[in-house]
Amino acid sequence: MTKDITKVTPYNSETSKKSQVEDMFDNIAPKYDLLNHALSMKIDVLWRNKLVRMMKTDVPKEVLDVATGTGDLAIAVEKGTQANVVGLDLSQQMLNVGINKIKKLNLDRKISMQKGDAENLPFEDNRFDAVSVAFGVRNFENLQKGLAELRRVVKENKSVYILEFSKVEGFLGPFYMFYFKNILPAIGRLVSKDNRAYTYLPDSVNAFPFGEKMKQILSDTGFRKVEYTKLSFGIATIYKATK
Template structure:
């Protein structure tokens, strides 16, 4: 898999991703909802409904960002949620959001590295990641860490961009590669962040390829659901 980075410097993908999200943190939620026409909210809720069938009590949300999925998981399952992210500025936005929603006793946020999680083995009833695994520096290492901290017979839920296939593909790709980056640059003032998004999606495995990577990581069962004609996909990987 080709390594795509936000700024193409010598700093390494992990450092660049942290810098990128620090840069766009103040406008991240606005951009997410504008660029996806709020469909991202429906995608997260679909993940939460799937997760809720397992009735988790404690959930880890990796690459939590500003905490949208952490909040959705808490409200949808009643579980306690730990949110973890590389970017402190994204976390700061999330911490304010959680305080506004009076969920401080239900959701905790901490800075950390998805590829070196600060938790013991078999700790969580479920682990989730929304639009984060694409940003891992070492995908297999990150997935192995997600598997390590989830309990036996419990699942990791991954929501990630994939590719629209069929008749709508050229129209969506035109939007994704031409219009979306312009809107992103205009609002975020970061010239590269929203060019990195389609570039990274284009280089990332999806569908059966992603399923096979998860199985090779040691998960015993992997299912997935395509969302919105394949714009995004949710994977459920069971340990």
């Protein structure tokens, strides 16, 4: 039986999922970019670029990137759309890495980074032309509340773009899950020195409601149109939810 995504936590401690997620990303921040690109063989870059191409058709002027981490998607959005981007994340250590990256690219006038909670966004209603989240909604303590907040701050008739892991189906499924559950966590532990962070990743992906289930959740949240695109045999999926 699939676990409730809200019950899957990084450290299985008594503290809230939100607090554990913040601690986890603070712990792995220095090695995050290295591990992320190495373990995905940079396929994640192609996925982000696909999301940006989809968003570009909306011609956004101001974009919110939630769970921005070290800013990879925020940077891709700015480069692909020329929009001003606000990046928001729970983890200050991840943001610090992103701030340095953005300064080196001379994008600090176009991209601002701030600490904040996706489930209590510090922005007014109908503020942004687009909202994006890459690999972050799995980590929400309350998925519906977080999605409702994304919907609240995006303008009417504009869209929220969510890039998230899903599950490989068909004959490749078992091979991918072996890599995901055994090889990836072993490399993650070795490099990041965090014993749980890269075990939490496959656990949270297994519990996440992908595809039609996620589409239904987004519809139930109040989005009037939801569509999704599978990427790389279903390893990841982009959801476009229009307010």
